[in-house]
Amino acid sequence: xxxLKFIQKMQELFGxxxxxxxxxxxxxxxxxxxxxxxxxILLKQExxxxxxxxxxxxxxxxIKIIKKQMKKGKEIVDD
Numbered sequence: 041x042x043x044l045k046f047i048q049k050m051q052e053l054f055g056x057x058x059x060x061x062x063x064x065x066x067x068x069x070x071x072x073x074x075x076x077x078x079x080x081i082l083l084k085q086e087x088x089x090x091x092x093x094x095x096x097x098x099x100x101x102x103i104k105i106i107k108k109q110m111k112k113g114k115e116i117v118d119d
Contacts, residue, residue, distance in 0.1 A: 043065055043069070046113065047065065047068050047072065050075075050109070051068075051072070066116075066117055070113075076110045076113065077110065080103060080110065083099055083102055
């Protein structure tokens with residue numbers, strides 16, 4: 041996934057408009073990674089409190105996806 045496509049997907053996910061993101065690609069990615077980290081923390085808290093096995097598995101899968109997205113965002117910033 042290219043950097044621009046990643047930014048567009050994350051902005052869509054968090055309901056951000058392109059105008060609200062910073063003008064540079066790296067700043068926008070940093071902002072999105074920060075939001076992903078916050079979402080990751082919230083999902084981990086939900087996972088601790090959830091007792092239903094199916095919901096726990098879904099939360100665990102969501103956490104894995106967010107980790108991959110954060111990793112991709114960090115790679116874009118590091119380049």
